[in-house]
Amino acid sequence: MPTWTALTLVPDEARATALGAAMERLSPEPTGIGVFEMEDGSGLWEVGGYFTEAPAPASLALLAAAFDARPFTVSELPETDWVAKVRRELSPVEAGRFFLYGSHDADRVPDGAVALLVDAAMAFGTGHHGTTRGCLVAFDRLLTDGARPTSVADIGCGTAVLAMAAALSLPVTPIASDIDAVAVEVAEANVRLNDLAGRVLCLEAAGFDHPRLAAAAPFGLIFANILKAPLIALAPDMAAHARDGGHVILSGILNPQADEVVSVYGRAGFDLLHRDTLGDWTTLTLTRRA
Structure with missing residues (x-):
């Protein structure tokens, strides 16, 4: 089954955490959400969602605008035997x-x-x-x-x-x-x-x-x-x-x-x-x- 990822960068932890919580209400629903501080000293936070159906571009754009995030990058991952x-x-x-x-x-x-x-x-x-x-x-x-x-x-x-x-x-x-x-x-x-x-x-x-x-x-x-x-x-x-x-x-x-x-x-x-x-x-x- 293919998987889609939607990733963005947010200026601070508070907005990153709030954006992660808001992504839980998306339709289609993400199967997982991650919120991580970047390790490059930039102070930025990465927020990502994983989906089994392609996320709606309009919904992602609205979320990015609401939380001062960069535009989401959406990628489709092929089926992979990860182990x-x-x-x-x-x-x-x-x-x-x-x-x-x-x-x-x-x-x-x-x-x-x-x-x-x-x-x-x-x-x-x-x-x-x-x-x-x-x-x-x-x-x-x-x-x-x-x-x-x-x-x-x-x-x-x-x-x-x-x-x-x-x-x-x-x-x-x-x-x-x-x-x-x-x-x-x-x-x-x-x-x-x-x-x-x-x-x-x-x-x-x-x-x-x-x-x-x-x-x-x-x-x-x-x-x-x-x-x-x-x-x-x-x-x-x-x-x-x-x-x-x-x-x-x-x-x-x-x-x-x-x-x-x-x-x-x-x-x-x-x-x-x-x-x-x-x-x-x-x-x-x-x-x-x-």
Whole structure:
């Protein structure tokens, strides 16, 4: 069955949210609506609807005018076997010693690699995104340079790829936390898929707000692959939960945003060790000053 998408950009969150709510009353009705802040620093919000029947151009034009949105772009998507497509496009990824693959590529795992299995159905955070791969490259460098943290946290863990990489590389039980309950369920499924049950602790938490995180601090290594705004907001808590001389690996940072994050973390007590750029994204490795 073909699917239509109708996408527009809106100047601010309030109007974007209101437009998303108004789209629910369209006829034909959308099967889904998304409202997302753009990650390019523009301050714009994207509002999109998905339809099994072509939406009426006049109705979309009226909505765009009412909420000061740009004209909708309507596209028809062909019928697609999305799992098969993702499997074709998710070729294995190498990031230093780490090798991320789907089950359809199990025969391609190199000897001696630290292998992480994440299937197509759980593709977010597999390492194909520059932020996840950047974190793995940074972690590989720390290990090569002799870092051996005895406690690890993965804040905003998504699929828990980074926590699993730590569990496979170090004699630790990393804590993988996320504010989203669904992400925690996905993380737990990935942990089981990689035979790491009991070796990674997955929990739901906003930042460091969980007794298990408080009890395990200070951490020798903290991953935080999220976005600039929450990274900046977390800087004081990051400093409070990092061991003196310990490391943090931060990503989800667009290249033009990196200097601001470095500055904020410098004031919080961190020194920059490395800056890795992959495409549009920057990964920062910092150390906590004593």
